[in-house]
Amino acid sequence: MGRGNLTVHSLRIVMLLVIGAFVCVGQTSPNSPTKFDLVLVGTVTQKGESSFREVPRSSKNLVVQVEKVLDKPQSVALKPGDSLTVVAKDPSVFSKGARAMFYLAGWIYGRGVAAREVSHDMLQAGAAAAGGGENRMQEMRKQQRDQELRARIAAADMVVVGTVTEVRPESKPVPTRGRGLSEHNPAWQEAVINVQSNLKGAQGQNQLVVRFPKSMDVAWYLAPRFKEGQSGTFLLKKDVVSGVPKTMLAGTPVQAWTALSPGDVLSGVDADRVRELSVRKP
Template sequence: MKPLILFFIVLGILSCNQPKKPTDADAAKFIFRATVERIRAATLPEISDVSNCIVVKVKEVIYAPPDFGDWTGKSITVSVKEIGRQKPDLEQVFYTNGWLYGKSLAVVERASRDSRKITNKQVLDGITAYQDQKVRDRLKSSELVVSGKIIKVSEEDKQKTDSEHDPYWMTAVIEVDSFEKGKSEDHTVIFRFALSYDVMWEGSPKFKVGDIGIWLFRRNPDKEKYFTITESEDFFPIERLSYIRSLLK
């Protein structure tokens, strides 16, 4: 049997029961138009409880993660919020997140819309607005936002690790080109980042001398001497400067 890749942790038996608090539809990672083929059914035998499952045929993929694969024309499983409103041949736009991937695909519905009442542009505009708001919120919570170039990277002295998951900290110095939020008399900013490829830190950005971009800084003044960048959402390529400025207005 081909192994399944879990998109999130499933506790207990594999079931199509919905989480209690579904999140915003525009936060969905996989959005597509599809026609309902079967009710209370699944395309993966590993799903033992199909009471809230439907099988749909994907007509068009509107939005998907990179390298997710093309599921156009294929039948997949959707764990739906309201099984009672589903019927064969009903065409909808499904806002979903990944659940299981094997010989077929199973996803979890965040929301669905009548396919006749929503265009691809409306879907994509909603995603853009959601993503813009996430960045806007991050900018609002930032103490300092700068553009510039890294001119120095060095190892931190006397590092002590208590676990193999502890990061190896590096210190970087940015030569600032512009202060987009906040000010400093010094035209350099010092920050820390984790030079670690452990699973806990693989998404943390790594930097080197010569890197150019935009950094969003925040810190806990009671615990941190320097700013720390550990999340990819706090760094943008310099080509996004106009975009960042538009959200700061």
């Protein structure tokens, strides 16, 4: 085996080990998670302890006995009567025996479950949480979706409502060195969009060009694809990925744009929601 093949082989082994290390660990920030994937009703049975030894002991830990699971990842085994560790934002608000609906971000899945608190609603002992709990969970999910979309809007350089009028191969007005073929070559295409409404950053622009990968390689398979006649709300960033920031439109060099995440392309009916979140303070 040559040195080059050995290096690639070694890198693949390292990547597999890294991926394996994350299989049992949630993807939340260790400090302040904002997205929940686990919702349950439970009772605090211990404070400052852990429900299984792999969880570091902390004054923020709560051991919670599950009364009802309203939502969870399919791969997580958790049922009424089980106990899990909850890392509380402020453990002082919970006393032993406190009952609450917990909105949690998964942290450690292994011999047990440990999660970090995103939010909670205190419940009286014996009070039913079923109907109201479902409604509250849906309300929290809407708040979570709005928060994520608001962050996408803030990160975008331009947000427009428009229609794709043309899809074409990538235009290259300026030759750029170092853009040779690679294992993950995106095979860039370009979508010309007629702008119907400017929601952010597109003053005076009636048309623009968005680059997107035609390749379905693992590096690009989640990126949105465009087709002629497609209408939508597009959250765009200046192209800093392809290596050629400019493209051609009507014979003139113009800025190229990208929308590489699934949430960057929304339906046309989402325009009002985007407009509202753009002006409304969180």
